[in-house]
Amino acid sequence: MFLTSGEHRNLSDGPNAEPLRVAPWLSRRGFFRRVILAGAGLGVATEAMSSQARTKGSGSIRWTRQVRAVTRTLRIPRGRWKWIIAHHSGVAQGNAAIYGKAHRQRGMENGLAYHFLIGNGVDSDDGEIEIGTRWRKQIGGGHVRQFDMNEVAIGICLVGNFQQNSPTPRQLMAFRELVDYLRSEVVGAKIRFAVHREIDPGHTACPGRWFPTEEMHRRYGALRKG
Numbered sequence: 001m002f003l004t005s006g007e008h009r010n011l012s013d014g015p016n017a018e019p020l021r022v023a024p025w026l027s028r029r030g031f032f033r034r035v036i037l038a039g040a041g042l043g044v045a046t047e048a049m050s051s052q053a054r055t056k057g058s059g060s061i062r063w064t065r066q067v068r069a070v071t072r073t074l075r076i077p078r079g080r081w082k083w084i085i086a087h088h089s090g091v092a093q094g095n096a097a098i099y100g101k102a103h104r105q106r107g108m109e110n111g112l113a114y115h116f117l118i119g120n121g122v123d124s125d126d127g128e129i130e131i132g133t134r135w136r137k138q139i140g141g142g143h144v145r146q147f148d149m150n151e152v153a154i155g156i157c158l159v160g161n162f163q164q165n166s167p168t169p170r171q172l173m174a175f176r177e178l179v180d181y182l183r184s185e186v187v188g189a190k191i192r193f194a195v196h197r198e199i200d201p202g203h204t205a206c207p208g209r210w211f212p213t214e215e216m217h218r219r220y221g222a223l224r225k226g
């Protein structure tokens, strides 16, 4: 879940400011009426992937074709990213354009607070990985409270409220494939993995009780402090 971050100090100055609390836009039901976006600004043109996509340790590329196509064009120094942090969106619907618009309205000039968003079949395909502007630009996220952490933490959000429901099997397959890919080919396996509530304890249940946090820690390493 998105929390007001330190990205813009003026967030705490406005009349609607509720810093360090769950973003109020989440409760604005009206906001989630379907917006016809006609794909504007979303994603990249689907690129046919050649066999070059299969590089060392790449494993499955069922869910990460676009991510690989985009990431291949980026220059990402080793050490740029220190953390991968998993989130749920806290609501059952939405996609990168919808959340991005909401986050922008909350004062985040870079829009979508996460680097990646994994759809649940409502407003994007089930298991579809949408790539945020912040990943394309290799800039920090806005998905946790601390500015310093946002600067070095890749935010991956799954659409849904996992306090109430489980992620879909496809969402979890896509999530694992994405994190596997990032660790094996982009950021290195030393990157730390956490779920949001481990980073902001006491402020959020994100990504919810039904997200398989323990499984992911077995897969990507136990949480280490410091």
Ligand SMILES: [Zn+2]
Binding pocket: 001, 002, 003, 086, 087, 088, 143, 196, 204, 206, 207
């Ligand atoms: Zn979160």
